[in-house]
Every structure is written in structure tokens, then in C-alpha cells.
Amino acid sequence: MFSIGELSKRTKVKVPTIRYYEEMGLLPEAERSSGNQRRYDQAGLERLSFIRHARDLGFSIEAISSLIELQEHPDRSCEAATDIATSQLEEVRTKIKRLRTLEKELNRISKGCNGKGVSEDCYVLASLADHGLCDRDH
Amino acid sequence: MFSIGELSKRTKVKVPTIRYYEEMGLLPEAERSSGNQRRYDQAGLERLSFIRHARDLGFSIEAISSLIELQEHPDRSCEAATDIATSQLEEVRTKIKRLRTLEKELNRISKGCNGKGVSEDCYVLASLADHGLCDRDH
């Protein structure tokens, strides 16, 4: 059994975040020492590692809750879990598309001024003021 | 002069958001009708269009504040504005990189189960539980 600080070190999840996950129901309520401090075991560590990995992949707390629920009912696990992962993948792809449009636009804008020094009509500001200067929608 | 609802329609920024921008200092305090309702003119519309366009490009409220300040001091405008746009561009590129790593990972995970039906050991859940199964860091 180890403390919340030790768990934090091993999983690289900050202490207040661990407490927050417990409050949100992602982690079961921890056992306590005689002095009311949280104590964890290997199972707690694995659960938190799962959560951290899923968060790193951009899953919401809600999605992770669903995944955990599925873990606890292995009979109906796989399809639903795949659905969640697939919809997460779709979201990521949508974000990428959007960001690439922005990248092009920002690249165009931020290059507009370069090499000319400080000019009277700033191309950055003009571009932001007038959407019509954009190559495409965003 | 037109109302906040009219401004909202023309800029596609929601009414409470306009009030929020005013509170944050992005918009100057609006003139008021005799009955204390906000009234806007062309200048207000242009300012809000600028803000909306910048927000669409992912600039933070703070960054937009700086850009607006620069607009009001044209003597030192262009370089600083380009800096802001460039750093925004870098952020966008970082996000894209990160998301593409996630995309690969999620793609791998969500395909692990497909076609096999519901299996006993769900690959999605196993992948999330064990970072060691990942191809690379994230």
C-alpha cells in the first residue's frame, strides 16, 4: 500500500488531479490509513494509468467513464469500446483538418509583413479585419 | 445605429458573447439608447468582425487584446503583430503534430477489434491499459 504522493510519482498524475478523478467517480474511493490518508495498491495504480493514457489520447472524462464501465462488464465490452475509440478518432481527424486550414491561413498572414520591416498598413491586422482577404473559408 | 441583436445577426457572434467581449475590454463600452440598450455603428461592427475572425483562427482573448492595442498605435504595429501571428502559427503546428500522433494511435487501437466481433480481451481496453502496446510516445 502506498500514499497518494507515491501514486502521483509513479503515474505522473498530479496529486490534486488524482483527488479530482476520485471525486468524478473515475477512481473508486480510496482506502484510508488510520489517520484518514488515502492508500493505494497495484489495482489503483493500473486504473490510474489507464485513465492517464486515455486522457493523453484526448478522451473526455465522460468517455473514460464509459470505458471503465465497459471494463467492468466484459460480456458487452468490445463493440462499444471500439465505437468510443472510433468516434474519438473522428474527432481528432476533424480537428486536424480544421487546424490545417488555419495553418495555411496563418502562414499566409504572418509572411505578409516579413522582410519589409515596419510598414504603415500592417498586413496581419488587415487580414484579420477583412475576412475577404482569406483564400478560403474557416 | 443598430441593436445588439442586429450586430449579432450581421457578425454571427451570439448576443451574450458580445456582452462578454465588452466586459473583457475587447469592445469599447457601447453607446446606449434612452432606455439603456446598447447601440452600435459601423465601427463597432468592424471591430467585432476583427475579433471574430481572430477567434476563428484560434487567437486567445489576450492575444486579440494585444492586436487591438497595436491597431491603436500604428507606429509600432507591424513587427509585434507579426510576432503574435507567428507564435499562433507555431502553436497550431504543434497541435497538428500531436494530433497526428494520436490519430495513428487511435487508428491502430480502433481497428484492433474490427471484424472479430465481440472478443473476450478487448484490444481497445488493453491498449489503453498498457502504454507499452503503443508504437511511439505521446
Added chain:
DNA sequence: GTAATGTCTCTAGTGACTAGAGGTTCAAGA
């Protein structure tokens, strides 16, 4: 004149934490 719609301010909620106050417990060394 009345009814419907728009607008006002104020407070509180969102997601996923983070920071701080003020108090208690633990572990290690003397």
C-alpha cells in the same frame, strides 16, 4: 393600447483541472 419580442443585469454552470488557506498526519533523525 397591447402583445410579442428583444434587451437589461446578475448569478451560476461548463470541462478538466490548478492554487491556496488552514489544519492534521506521517516518517525519519536526535
Added chain:
DNA sequence: TCTTGAACCTCTAGTCACTAGAGACATTAC
């Protein structure tokens, strides 16, 4: 055994960029 200092506890409030709702007042169309 005692002491010290780090780690821990709970609780409240703050972050960002809005969004939602309550209850009251203004405007507009008929």
C-alpha cells in the same frame, strides 16, 4: 520518545471562453 518538516487532508475559489437562466425593463408591430 520527541521533534521537525514534508506530505496529506478538506474546502473554496480561480482558470478560459463562453453559455444558460431568472426576473425585470424597452422596443416594435399591429
